[in-house]
Amino acid sequence: MGPLPETMTAIAVTTPGGPEVLQPVSLPVPKPGPGEVLIRLEAAGVNRPDVLQRQGLYPPPPGAPETPGLEGAGTIVALGGGVDRWQLGDRVCALLAGRGYAQYAVAPGAQCLPVPDGVSMVEAAAIPETFFTVWTNVFDRGALKPGESFLVHGGASGIGTTAIQMAAALGAKVFATVGGSAKVEPLKALGATRVIDYNAEDFVEVIRAGTGKKGVDVILDMVGGDYVQRNLSCMATGGRLVYIAFLKGPQVELNLLPLMLKRLTITGSTLRIRALEDKAAIAAALEQKVWPLLAAGKIRPVIDRTFPLEDAAGAHIRMDERDHLGKIVLIIR
Known part of the structure; x- marks a missing residue:
């Protein structure tokens, strides 16, 4: 896969406010800790909690990244200690604690699921949070x-x-x-x-x-x-x-x-503050009960519109209009 870059583009909330406060910044590429994987993201879902966080109304829980983004899909490019299910090159979608609006994201291995057969990366990025x-x-x-x-x-x-x-x-x-x-x-x-x-x-x-x-x-x-x-x-x-x-x-x-x-x-309930064990149990249930429906095409994430990562502000404008049908997704190059 080649060496990983030292820095990446991510979207930061420069100050609480409207969509215009979402601005691209350069951040260090994170390193996976024990039980975690590093994902090179190709797409990230946009969700209502991201809007509340942008407005200063939904601060991240302790230890979570300050930058927004609760889900994404891409390829695993690094493994932390103790990760046994996943391998380099695996295509996954993941529930994130934050920083999904970025080129790379760290996720617990237990909160990752394989991209179902026949599901695009854009669709996969719209799956985890919802x-x-x-x-x-x-x-x-x-x-x-x-x-x-x-x-x-x-x-x-x-x-x-x-x-x-x-x-x-x-x-x-x-x-x-x-x-x-x-x-x-x-x-x-x-x-x-x-x-x-x-x-x-x-x-x-x-x-x-x-x-x-x-x-x-x-x-x-x-x-x-x-x-x-x-x-x-x-x-x-x-x-x-x-x-x-x-x-x-x-x-x-x-x-x-x-x-x-x-x-x-x-x-x-709220999802973001729940324990890793809870989220792992939900992931396991989804893989057993719902992943076969996704692979068979009986269920599909509905995609309203996509925006490039650098135009996260445009994605939030679309979200604020409340006229969308399905998910808004950021495309990450």
Whole structure:
């Protein structure tokens, strides 16, 4: 493979603010520690937590890189001590603690997965953050089972397009909300039984009608605010409401009577701060349950648009517009 360079191009947040604060800088190429691998990245996914970090609202956990980027795909070019599964030259996608917006990134070997057959590097870079998040929240915490019904809010997002496909492929009846009629048919094509344009319809009424007044078994919500009470009102007995973000805010006033009458569960999680052992377990479950679906072409990351690494600001402008369908990805030369 030849010697590694001493320095690399990465994207730094020069000061908290708008997309323009994302600027290319030169940083030392990191060295993998015990249990880690060094990946020469070809692509990196852009995610909502990156935006919050750029705005100064989501500081990295202790020990994590200050530069943004939570996922990427590329080729392993160096191994730390104790890495036994991976070899130099392996093509992987990885969940990162940060610094995915860069030419090279270090990742724990346990948070790497092989690029599935037939999946491009751009698609592979769009997998880890969303697939790890959907699996642990919808199928672990939400315990969604075949034959149950599922509602995801923000259906056109990277999380949403992933959740729709995974839930449908694993046997659930899927509902999704979107803002705008143009996104309805694309989400139906991904496996959603009913896509609700929240600008024109009340999702509570649609869910009640679409489930014979039973309600849905699992809801994945990233909205919060006034959606919390509305979610409770359209859930089935024994339903599970799972939170991963609060675009409308986390503080709400609630009538919790439905929680008792219908024996509901409200739960949620964040991914970045979880222990390596937790993330390794999620990776193992994905490889067993979801990787065969990716290799068979039954699930595919939906790519909205790509930008060169040096134009990370442009990628964030696209993210801030909130009009994307699927994932935004940086191409790394």
